[in-house]
Amino acid sequence: MNQLSTPALTQEQMLPSQQPVRLIDESGTAAVGRTYKENYPLPAEQTLLRGYAQLVTGRRINDQASALVRQGRMAVYPSSHGQEACQVAAAMCLADGDWLFPTYRDTVAVMARGVDPVQVMELLRGSWHSGYDPYEHNVATQSTPLATQLLHAVGVAHAAKLKGQDTVVVALCGDGASSEGDFHEALNFAAVFHVPVVFFVQNNEYAISVPLSQQSVAPSLAHKAIGYGMPGERVDGNDLAALLAVLGNAVQRARSGGGPSLVEAHTYRMQSHTNADDASRYRTADEVSAWEPRDPLLRLRTYLLGANLLTEADEGRIAAEAESVAKVLRDGLNADVSVDPQDLFRFVYSEPTPQLLEQAQLLGEELSREGATS
Known part of the structure; x- marks a missing residue:
């Protein structure tokens, strides 16, 4: 970790771009004619192809997990259908030695870091433990209380800085978490002690049933960053290319000693909060359908096909790989668990x-x- 002091940022450098960063638009073509505060290049072709495979697997995970809930094999499942690009990007931007701090909705991100799929689902299955060893893949246990994991993430980042380790921490949360006191404490500590952490807010418009308009009147959640003395950025949360570029930039900045930053991804939760929720009570069908053309998986697929980067053989292989993960989930969660009360x-x-x-x-x-x- 580069411990040299870095020049203080100006107010303009801390403020996010006026519009969320977008590199591939909803039609699946490269976005042009836009100006952002940073120069965000389009990720390499093979990186995008690898990310697309992760998106397909993520969507299949969501579908399979929802089916397992209906079959009584899982107690609850908070689907990330429509938000898969955020989670895939969060995992892909990290090096092996970095840390990921997920929320309860971030199962796709956790699996993308290499954690066993069945172990990831143990918490949502209703087991007494969180299922996996955090130190095996540097992935903290999934946090159900809002924003508490942000403080833990800052602690790990601070420890890494004190030890002189080349470690970056990405801490995920939702827009609802930004209303919690822990959110403020984490960002304030991270900025004051200049630790290598990236706060990644997946703004899916709702804190369960509470819309963002009733949580904050700030121009954006990314604008909150300047209040703590760190840079903020906004990104299209359904554009994997833009997510990889923006998060990659924030991670590199933290790794080189630039300190913390706040990234807000504008995305949407296409399904209910969990299987126990009825989203129709607080949002309309028209609102949901308006987001369907912005699907991150279809957007990237269209781009890759148009650029002749995705073949029929590729799609077959990717679908088979996703199905193999779904089978692992089915087989693992359909097996009865041997319970020892002495545990x-x-x-x-x-x-x-x-x-x-x-x-x-x-x-x-x-x-x-x-x-x-x-």
Whole structure:
């Protein structure tokens, strides 16, 4: 990590672009004639092709998980249908040694970092643990409370800076999280201590049922960055190319000692908040249908086909790879879990307290009596 001091940013440098950065428009063609505060080049062709494969897999994950909920194999699932580009980009912009701090909706991002699909779903399945080892792939456990993971992300970034490590942290959250006190504390600490973290807000227009207009009257959520002394940027959250460029720029800035930044992706949650939610109670069908042409998967596919970068063989291979992930999810979540009640006590403290030992003994005796009478 470059620990040299960097020049202070001007107000103009901290303010986001007037319009969200877009490199591929809704028709699937390269966007031209737009001016942004930075020069964002179109990512390399192979990077876009690899990202498209991740998008296809992400969409298949969402569809399969929703089906598993209906079959009773998962307790709940917060779909990211329509937001897959944000999650794929968040994973792709990181190096192996970097850290990702996801929310409960970011299963696609977690899997894109290499975490086992079945382990990712353990939390949403209703298991007692979060399913995977955070240190194996440098992915924190998925956070259900809003914005709490942002503070954890800042802590890891601060520790990395103190140790002189070449580590960047990307912390994901939604627009609803920006209304939480933890959001303010995380951004303020990160800016004051100049730590290598990128705050990535997926603005999908709603905090469950509360629209953004009732959460904030700021010009954009990215404009909040200047209040903390860090740069903010806006990006089309359904344009994978723009996401890779903007997030990649923010990650590189953090890695070179430039400190934290805030990126706001403008996207949309196409499905309900979770399977337990009825989105029709707070938004109209016309509003949802207006976002259908902006689908990130179809947009990038159109671009790749137009540029002769995607062949029929490629599509077949990509679809087969996505289906293999869906099969892993089906097989893993259709298998019954062997439950040991004593696990309630084994993993609370590394050295169990006397009270826990007493409770574990009482439970063991009760289970023994039940086993003797059955």
